[in-house]
Amino acid sequence: MRNNKFYKLSMVAAFTLFLAACGTTTDDMGDGSDSGMGDTNSGSMGDGDNTGRGNASGAGDNMSGLSAAQMRERESALATTVFYFDFDRSDLSSEAREALVHHANRLMENSSLRYRLEGHADERGTREYNLALGERRAQAIERYLQVQGVSSNQLEVISYGEEQPIDPGSSDAAHARNRRVEIQ
Amino acid sequence: MIKVYRTLLLCCLLIPAAVNAQLNIVITQGVDNPVPVAVVPFEWEGFGVLSENIDMVISNNLRNTGEFAPIDPVNMLSQPHEQDEVYFRDWRFLDSDYLLVGKISRNENSQLMQVQYEFFDVLREERLFGEVITGNESQLRDIAHKISDLVFEEITGVRGAFSTKILYVKEDQAEAFPYRLEMADADGGRPRILWEGEEPIMSPAWSPDGSQIAYVSFETGRSQIFIQNISSGVREQLTNFTGINSSPAFSPDGNRLAMVSSKDGNPDIYILDLRTRDIQRITNHFAIDTEPSWTPDGSALIFTSERSSTPQIYQVDLETRWEERLTFEGNYNARARMLSDGNNMIIVHRYDSNDDFHISVLNLERGTIRILTETALDESPSIAPNASMVIYASKSGDRGILNAVSIDGRVKFQIPSAQGNVREPAWSPFLD
Numbered sequence: 260m261r262n263n264k265f266y267k268l269s270m271v272a273a274f275t276l277f278l279a280a281c282g283t284t285t286d287d288m289g290d291g292s293d294s295g296m297g298d299t300n301s302g303s304m305g306d307g308d309n310t311g312r313g314n315a316s317g318a319g320d321n322m323s324g325l326s327a328a329q330m331r332e333r334e335s336a337l338a339t340t341v342f343y344f345d346f347d348r349s350d351l352s353s354e355a356r357e358a359l360v361h362h363a364n365r366l367m368e369n370s371s372l373r374y375r376l377e378g379h380a381d382e383r384g385t386r387e388y389n390l391a392l393g394e395r396r397a398q399a400i401e402r403y404l405q406v407q408g409v410s411s412n413q414l415e416v417i418s419y420g421e422e423q424p425i426d427p428g429s430s431d432a433a434h435a436r437n438r439r440v441e442i443q
Numbered sequence: 444m445i446k447v448y449r450t451l452l453l454c455c456l457l458i459p460a461a462v463n464a465q466l467n468i469v470i471t472q473g474v475d476n477p478v479p480v481a482v483v484p485f486e487w488e489g490f491g492v493l494s495e496n497i498d499m500v501i502s503n504n505l506r507n508t509g510e511f512a513p514i515d516p517v518n519m520l521s522q523p524h525e526q527d528e529v530y531f532r533d534w535r536f537l538d539s540d541y542l543l544v545g546k547i548s549r550n551e552n553s554q555l556m557q558v559q560y561e562f563f564d565v566l567r568e569e570r571l572f573g574e575v576i577t578g579n580e581s582q583l584r585d586i587a588h589k590i591s592d593l594v595f596e597e598i599t600g601v602r603g604a605f606s607t608k609i610l611y612v613k614e615d616q617a618e619a620f621p622y623r624l625e626m627a628d629a630d631g632g633r634p635r636i637l638w639e640g641e642e643p644i645m646s647p648a649w650s651p652d653g654s655q656i657a658y659v660s661f662e663t664g665r666s667q668i669f670i671q672n673i674s675s676g677v678r679e680q681l682t683n684f685t686g687i688n689s690s691p692a693f694s695p696d697g698n699r700l701a702m703v704s705s706k707d708g709n710p711d712i713y714i715l716d717l718r719t720r721d722i723q724r725i726t727n728h729f730a731i732d733t734e735p736s737w738t739p740d741g742s743a744l745i746f747t748s749e750r751s752s753t754p755q756i757y758q759v760d761l762e763t764r765w766e767e768r769l770t771f772e773g774n775y776n777a778r779a780r781m782l783s784d785g786n787n788m789i790i791v792h793r794y795d796s797n798d799d800f801h802i803s804v805l806n807l808e809r810g811t812i813r814i815l816t817e818t819a820l821d822e823s824p825s826i827a828p829n830a831s832m833v834i835y836a837s838k839s840g841d842r843g844i845l846n847a848v849s850i851d852g853r854v855k856f857q858i859p860s861a862q863g864n865v866r867e868p869a870w871s872p873f874l875d
Contacts, residue, residue: 384754384775386823386867388777391705391733394686394687394705395709419661
């Protein structure tokens with residue numbers, strides 16, 4: 260609806276005015292309070308990490324007792340945030356399970372961390388059925404993380420069905436790229 | 444003088460079409476012996492240039508059904524505008540079975556236009572009907588569609604659906620708001636944006652009186668169902684559950700909305716009462732249940748379920764809750780819409796995993812499936828209110844386009860968009 264566009268434009272305009280107002284009227288104060296807030300934040304975060312984790316090196320994801328090789332393995336596993344599926348299937352590959360164990364550990368170490376699991380399907384089949392299929396894939400990952408001990412309130416499942424393909428093509432390769440769950 | 448106006452009119456017509464980026468019908472398959480019909484350019488008795496070319500809209504409407512062959516005006520021996528000027532031998536000579544003539548004038552004291560038309564049977568040399576329709580200039584296209592409806596019904600015995608509308612989803616990632624819900628005339632003309640946003644839109648559906656639409660929007664971060672009044676634009680979010688909320692379908696009386704929700708764990712069919720906002724669970728199965736639609740009498744829902752491991756069509760009686768499987772042939776049968784005869788359903792069908800998806804007709808009595816389309820990735824069929832055509836979405840290259848096919852499979856046409864992807868067409872009910 261056009262109203263929506265106007266609404267959004269007016270919101271953008273209002274926000275821009277707001278920023279401009281902040282910038283011009285409170286220049287000195289702004290600088291002071293900004294740096295103050297920044298210091299407080301980084302300070303408290305740093306404190307939390309150090310006291311909570313003892314030997315942790317600051318990245319927050321590392322645990323004590325891990326060898327360098329284990330840490331590399333964990334980092335590469337956590338870098339995996341997109342998981343792919345076979346056509347009309349929602350079962351997880353063994354590689355996906357291995358990576359998800361590390362994601363589960365990270366979530367359990369940091370109870371304020373939340374994952375939004377976005378399920379997607381390829382374009383074959385009807386849109387509504389694919390919406391259901393995308394949800395089932397995201398739920399497969401949700402359940403696997405829960406079985407590892409992750410609290411359900413850290414996880415949210417969303418399905419986009421076939422509405423947001425990575426690849427708009429119709430080749431098998433494009434379809435394979437689109438059948439996925441993304442951790443956001 | 445009149446010729447000058449006509450030429451001007453033709454030139455002007457091309458421009459708005461390009462600006463609006465409207466959908467334009469391209470016939471890909473028509474009937475073997477289309478009925479020849481002469482639509483004589485209407486006379487414009489006023490000054491200035493009209494915004495619509497009535498006779499051209501009528502000609503295109505008739506041609507686009509695939510059942511008519513309008514005669515090119517350059518071949519016409521005479522161009523009558525009323526009964527006194529008609530010489531039937533001119534039209535017999537051109538083998539035209541029917542003749543439509545008319546003229547347009549503007550009331551002297553108001554901005555209202557008067558469109559007078561007359562329709563003739565050439566072989567019987569008989570005036571079949573005619574009238575004067577009054578409207579403002581912005582309604583000229585509506586008047587053209589109305590005349591098309593009457594001509595179509597006179598010749599075929601079937602009520603015309605040219606005055607109806609189509610809804611569709613348009614995606615254009617080049618736009619600031621890439622997802623749009625648009626409404627256009629049934630021929631793709633006069634597209635109008637009903638909603639646009641940054642998040643996907645799905646599954647538009649008409650209320651039975653054509654005043655409201657329901658659809659799915661992801662604007663809240665997940666799929667939720669919205670209802671919108673077309674004329675006022677007033678819009679309301681109907682669901683606010685977790686999980687999937689989608690696939691709205693108005694009941695024949697317009698009071699209830701069948702829908703899908705996975706709020707209780709996995710997708711099941713629910714009915715939302717639009718007056719009380721009570722929601723009632725209809726199916727309860729661990730498999731996917733989705734795509735509900737109503738039987739014409741409103742006593743049952745048909746839906747897609749994969750409870751037998753592949754998607755198949757089921758029916759649930761709303762009183763007894765008896766559930767019955769309706770499709771047995773093929774490994775993918777989905778999104779059924781029942782025709783008003785209660786015996787035939789339009790479905791998306793795939794025979795086996797090597798096959799493509801086809802729009803097909805399932806005859807319930809005989810249990811037969813007749814394939815209507817063989818384009819790529821055919822989906823989202825929607826039936827015209829006169830049950831003559833099915834509009835559906837397919838893919839051409841990497842682009843989503845709309846297509847239509849007659850229920851007997853004889854006529855096919857494409858309705859490509861000038862830009863972006865178009866999909867999920869929904870044909871309106873009769874609107875008057």
